[in-house]
Amino acid sequence: MLTSPSDPTVFQRRESxxxxxxxxxxxxxxxxxxxxxxxxxxxxxxxxxxxxxxxNYGHNDPDMKQALIDHIAGDGIAHGLDLHTEVKARFxxxxxxxxxxxxxxxxxxxxxxxxxxxxVEAAMKLARKVTGRTNIVAFxxxxxxxxxxxxxxxxxxxxxxxxxxxxxxxTRLPFEGYMGSDxxxxxxxxxxxxxxxxxVEPPAAIMFETIQGEGGLNAASAEWVRRVARIAxxxxxxxIIDDVQAGCGRAGSFFSFEDFGVxxxxxxxxxxxxxxxxxxxxxxxxxxxxKFGPAxxxxxxxxxxxxxxxxxxxxxxxxxxxxxxxQLKQKERIILSGLAAISEMVPGARLKGRGLxxxxxxxxxxxxxxxxxxxxxxxxxxxxxxxxxxxxxxxAPLTTPDTVLRKGLNILMDAVRDxxxxxxxxxx
Ligand SMILES: *Cc1c(COP(=O)(O)O)cnc(C)c1O
Numbered sequence: 001m002l003t004s005p006s007d008p009t010v011f012q013r014r015e016s017x018x019x020x021x022x023x024x025x026x027x028x029x030x031x032x033x034x035x036x037x038x039x040x041x042x043x044x045x046x047x048x049x050x051x052x053x054x055x056n057y058g059h060n061d062p063d064m065k066q067a068l069i070d071h072i073a074g075d076g077i078a079h080g081l082d083l084h085t086e087v088k089a090r091f092x093x094x095x096x097x098x099x100x101x102x103x104x105x106x107x108x109x110x111x112x113x114x115x116x117x118x119x120v121e122a123a124m125k126l127a128r129k130v131t132g133r134t135n136i137v138a139f140x141x142x143x144x145x146x147x148x149x150x151x152x153x154x155x156x157x158x159x160x161x162x163x164x165x166x167x168x169x170x171t172r173l174p175f176e177g178y179m180g181s182d183x184x185x186x187x188x189x190x191x192x193x194x195x196x197x198x199x200v201e202p203p204a205a206i207m208f209e210t211i212q213g214e215g216g217l218n219a220a221s222a223e224w225v226r227r228v229a230r231i232a233x234x235x236x237x238x239x240i241i242d243d244v245q246a247g248c249g250r251a252g253s254f255f256s257f258e259d260f261g262v263x264x265x266x267x268x269x270x271x272x273x274x275x276x277x278x279x280x281x282x283x284x285x286x287x288x289x290x291k292f293g294p295a296x297x298x299x300x301x302x303x304x305x306x307x308x309x310x311x312x313x314x315x316x317x318x319x320x321x322x323x324x325x326x327q328l329k330q331k332e333r334i335i336l337s338g339l340a341a342i343s344e345m346v347p348g349a350r351l352k353g354r355g356l357x358x359x360x361x362x363x364x365x366x367x368x369x370x371x372x373x374x375x376x377x378x379x380x381x382x383x384x385x386x387x388x389x390x391x392x393x394x395x396a397p398l399t400t401p402d403t404v405l406r407k408g409l410n411i412l413m414d415a416v417r418d419x420x421x422x423x424x425x426x427x428x
Contacts, residue, residue: 006040021049024372025381032059035400035408037381046408048382048396053213053245053357056272057314058397064276064310064317071309080305082111087308094315100284103258107267107284110292111302114279116244116270117145120207122297123266123283124149127205127238130289135201137189137237139175139208141215141387144242153207155215156387171200175212176224186227193235205238205266206231210256210354213245216386217352217359217393222260229262238265238289244281245357248272249398252328252355254319265289273307275314280307328398331405332356335394338409342392342416352391359393361386367419368392374415380408392416 008028011019027039035058037045050056057064072078077085092109100107112122124136138144138153145151146159152167154160160167173192174185189206192198210225212218220228232239241264246256248271253259255267266289270281279301318324335358336351343349343360350361362368368384371392375382385393392412396405 034058035397035404045379045381048394048408050395050397051277053250053395054271055277056248056398057275058399064313067309067313077305082302085305087305091308091312094312098315098319099254106287108287108290110283110285112281113299114281114301114304117147117150119268119270119281119283120144120150121147123240123268130291131204133202133204134169135203136170137173137203137206138170139173140178141212143214175218176220186224190231203237205240207240209242209246211246211357214385216391219354225260225262240266242268244268244270250357274311276310278307280304334405342413345416345420356398359391361391365389370419371415374419375412378411380411
């Protein structure tokens with residue numbers, strides 16, 4: 001068999017300008033294990049990006065890898081449309097037993113196309129179908145994906161600018177804290193929905209992330225989430241929680257909302273649901289809203305059988321009891337102490353996020369980019385988020401050993417210290 005060379009000039013020559021992460025992290029990566037990436041020259045990097053939280057259980061988890069190898073070696077089904085397969089039955093059973101039942105969730109599982117945006121599209125469509133309404137309330141700095149429907153709910157102007165069409169059917173309202181801590185944005189929402197002359201159409205759904213991943217790690221309080229859930233109910237709107245990024249343990253629990261005393265009508269999941277970084281997405285729907293007819297919301301890749309294999313292991317290995325969740329508390333403490341040290345180095349810095357989805361707002365996108373650049377030069381892959389990319393964001397795999405976590409945080413601290421010092425010299 002022929003083997004083409006791994007010539008890095010091909011990316012510039014042939015890959016679309018739409019490429020993005022590879023611009024900040026320009027190595028050619030070849031291998032990965034746990035929380036480490038290795039490039040073609042053998043350089044090692046600690047991964048605090050983790051596929052934007054698609055690799056919550058690290059790279060190449062050995063149990064998932066072995067199960068997948070066994071499945072492939074045994075000629076297990078590779079593509080099965082949405083046919084019944086053994087691996088799908090096993091995944092659904094594990095998900096029912098270890099995730100849904102213990103949380104008293106009666107939701108049905110609907111497999112959508114394999115991306116987060118696919119799940120969001122399905123959720124928005126379903127809410128519209130169920131309620132007969134078109135409007136959807138979404139919030140400032142929300143990110144829900146970049147396909148047409150999902151993009152209409154996404155706040156980011158750069159992404160919206162790529163639409164080339166009017167993005168309609170969504171009313172944007174301020175997220176918690178957006179107007180400062182004195183202004184109660186849940187009250188605003190309630191007032192506007194309750195006023196027939198506010199100009200806000202009665203919504204099919206109110207949709208948000210409990211921790212805004214791309215929007216700058218704004219974390220909603222339990223109280224705000226509960227009030228918004230109540231407002232949705234009072235106004236006949238479905239509550240959609242987009243847990244694509246904050247789910248699968250990232251918030252410190254399997255779902256980002258599970259300690260908040262709310263029961264969303266729809267939950268969207270993707271990113272880490274396969275456990276292994278394979279494409280897979282789903283939405284959870286209360287049975288009374290499970291109203292798509294057979295194939296009404298179709299898709300060739302609804303259910304990736306390889307992902308079912310690894311997703312089942314992820315659930316059984318990490319969520320069958322409380323031990324993993326307990327370990328997350330310790331990791332959260334380590335991250336918080338590192339971030340506290342960092343925030344002391346940057347005047348005006350603010351800690352952001354919740355659970356293991358944490359970061360620090362350093363006040364400017366330039367500073368955040370310089371910090372991430374320097375961290376990368378020292379072997380740490382880490383990204384920014386926020387409206388002006390001003391938040392340095394830690395999305396380390398949840399399985400990162402404490403020593404590696406500390407090592408990564410130390411690289412980050414050094415990068416912050418050195419960058420701030422350089423800037424001081426430049427200013428003098
Ligand atoms: C990443 C993300 C999406 C979109 O997922 P894709 O797989 O990139 O389409 C949707 N919602 C949230 C909260 C996300 O973080």
